[in-house]
Amino acid sequence: MSEQSNLPATHGAHDNHGGEVDYATRDERGRYILPLEEHTPRITDIDPRAAKRAERQVAWLFTLGGACLAGGVAAYVAFDSRELISVPTIGRVSASNFWLGTLIGLGSFFIGAAAIHWARRLMPGEEAVDHRHPLRGDEQSRASAIEQFKRGAAESGFLSRPLVRRTMLGAMALFPLPLVVLLGDLGPSPKEKLRHTMWGDKRMTRIVNQGSGELVRPEDMAVGGLINAIPEGLERIQEETGTQNERAKSSIILVRMNPSEIKAQQGEGWDYEGILAYSKICTHVGCPISLYQQRTHALLCPCHQSTFDLSDAGRVVFGPAARHMPQLRLGVDAEGYLVALGDFAEPVGPSFWERG
């Protein structure tokens, strides 16, 4: 191979199958074809000392790779998973993670570098040539394929017996049906579940500060303030059901503003002395919102930047949400706790087909 490819390339390189590749000066579309460039020997091809040096470099890289991998194993043994170390520019990190990753990573990298260096310096550096064979079958194969298929089709009677064909197609069309039907019990039927929250379970539901866990009294709230809140009894329901489903619907935010600042509400007098309760679940795709700008009364969803005006019945003022944030009607009970008087008037959270 090597002596042949040292011949001037215009005389033809040799392909895989030992045949001559004829480099015409133009291809079938009339474009010029330059001959394959003559192979320029690498230093490692002509100087045995350079080859020996490359050999040592490859061996060193492999050795280094193996040593790093062994170091990785040592790091596994040496460091507890909780030990921390300070690494310049990175900070305090897990010693185990740092040393394991660094050593295994370097080990793997050196092994790869060794193999590539070996291939580039010591393995054949001359290019070889393969033919591309036409992908299309020759005429004889094509004719034979068609003939055999036709024979089989005729023997099956698929075309000559339409009764069999049609009943088979009909039956096969029904075949996917049970597979789909069997998925029916993946979940319960939605029914009216999306329309109700636990705020509607009782005539009055006390409101719990979601952060502190304490019941909210009107005097806890300063004008301009915001509290994330949940209905009393939510934790118990969460224990019982083992899901956060109710929390995903009944979380609210309470804001207090000067009653004179309230431009509109979803129901007459639904506030309590300027305290307003709105769903916390964005009507766009359901992210919980609590970015509130008290000067403008704007509530901003961090997911897709829908913005609602809480002084104006929760109206959408910006962003991709189409509907206002649902409001709860507030009051106080006999003991002076802030309560919600019934459920939201509409489903909370993202829209759905049956919502109406």
Added chain:
Amino acid sequence: MSNSTIPTTPQGKAADFLDERLSISKAIKSNISKVFPDHWSFMLGEVALYSFIILLLSGTYLTLFFKPSMVEVIYNGPYVPLKGVKMSEAFASTLHISFDVRGGLLMRQIHHWAALFFIGAMSIHMFRVFFTGAFRKPRELNWVIGTVLVLLGIVEGFMGYSLPDDLLSGTGLRITQGIIAAVPVVGTYVSFGLFGGEFPGQDVVSRFYTLHILLIPGLILALVGAHLMMVWYQKHTQWPGPGRTENNVVGYRLFPVYTAKAGGFFFVVLGLTTLISALVTINPVWMFGPYTPDQISAGSQPDWYMGFLDGAVRVMPNWEISAFGHTLSLNLIIPAIVLPGIMTTLLGLYPFVSVD
């Protein structure tokens, strides 16, 4: 000549054993000297392939410790800020992997970084194929497979980062639920089916887990196999140059040069992925905390490959139609369902509609 094939060495006897039963000599004879063209841009597909192998290996490791369960537990591990906090078993086991298992954090970070490299490399590889026209006849079908692979990669990545059940991933699921619910007619039922009822339910993590570790990687593996077999059979494209024609392939032989180069390159990719995973923290779920539907971190963003969808959902005007007792959320259907549908259809069909 015939004497040389009567085996005397152990390797010879082993090869003879296989050849007598599987005629491996034929397969080796016609493949071992196969010529591949050389260009840096041909390594992009290799990076994708090796990242996928790294994902299979690191993912298998993670399954040994991860518990795909949404049952609530109280965290009592070594990470002090979350001690005593209620969380799902999925999140607790993710913390366990990160803080108690030596090398667990490294494997998690390798898995996440490799997922980003996988999708990134596939995307850039696709650009290479697109801008060099390598999708043209006879390679249209392989372009279609590649398109499906990118899509499956994105879905697989999304499901993967949903599994730890942390605050960020739960927010992603919340948005997904909102988008599914927007689908006309069947949306609510599909949502209830996926989540086993209302959001977030108790089922989605274990269901995504099965899809993430079995179904989708199985499909990806099968399609990667088909993709490579087609490259092998149709032979690799090459850049124009001296001696390169439409009818030949100029480059280096599979054995030994490409065996060493490509094999070495796997270790380089593995090594660099591991080093980055050791030195650069990704997805620190312990800082986000467990998912709860009434909390969110400001500036929630998906992984970069979902960015185009999230961005489209953000910029969409808030169009929603309510009529005849039904709601059509165009603000979600258009950016999150119609747009990606059109994009992928155009992408997949491009080789068939483009003109040379």
